[in-house]
Amino acid sequence: MAGQESKVIVNPVGSGGRVRRLWPELQQVLRESGLEFSAELTERPWHAAEIARRALDQGFRHFVAVGGDGTVHEVLNGLVVDGTIDPAVSLSIVTGGTGCDLVRILGVPRDPVQAARGVAGGHVRRLDIGELHCQRAGNPHRRYFVNVAGLGFDGEVCDRVNRSSKAIGGTIPYLSSLVFTLFAYRNKDVVLKFDGQSQSGTYNSVVVCNGQYFGGGMWICPPAVPDDGIFDVVILKDLNNLEFLANVSRVYKGTHLSHPKVQHFQAAEISVESRQRMFIQAEGEVVGEAPATFRILPSALNLRV
Incomplete structure (x- = not known):
């Protein structure tokens, strides 16, 4: 059977x-x-x-x-x-x-x-998953993810990676796409709403984390735990190109959260809006564009490890 x-x-x-x-x-x-x-x-x-x-x-x-x-x-x-x-x-x-x-x-x-x-x-480990509502080709779209989703620069990089060859795998295609994207990308004016709060600003990326790593080894959010019932959100604020390049190595080491232009907080639900186009990636796949809403679904997935 x-x-x-x-x-x-x-x-x-x-x-x-x-x-x-x-x-x-x-x-x-x-x-x-x-x-x-x-x-x-x-x-x-x-x-x-x-x-x-x-x-x-x-x-x-x-x-x-x-x-x-x-x-x-x-x-x-x-x-x-x-x-x-x-x-x-x-x-x-x-x-x-x-x-x-x-x-x-x-x-x-x-x-x-x-x-x-x-x-x-x-044995079975129960993991949270994220529910994502966004726009895709002008229509409402829903996706689920278990690791990391991101908007802005992150989404643009993944779009370039997915349009290039992944034959060599892992870190190299992501890092090379990151550098190429950096010189054409412009930070976005963003409005965030999360758990009854709101903030706005000019941001490079908004990364919604259930797991800790993305981009073939970038340690984007060391505090994230995939079974604690809450997202960890990392915001890269209005970094210029030189600031971004100077701190890429810190992201691989997981030491970037102390940077003055990086913000970290936790939320069970978060919405992201922008007047400019913002690509969204989930697990490295480009899934749509902002506006977007993310909601945590606690203990939704049984993972056998």
């Missing part, structure tokens, strides 16, 4: 084709671990979400995402029905795509073979 089987969803183009090359070995490791499963390989953007939703309707309750953060993002969105995830549903992650920022703080091995060996066992 599907309910006793796991559905393995594989992104073969993850990390410039690394997942495709590894998949025969990973498949064998999963079988040897005792996991009963059926597997499907994605063929196009958003296919992982479609596979997950169809498998959910067929009765599958354990899902394995094989790929990077974008693959996990798609599978997660396929599992959410009417704003909730069935408590009987659980997700495992086998890394292999570009970035893999989510697993850095979850206890999931970053080595794909080691991660595959642990899928059949492990």
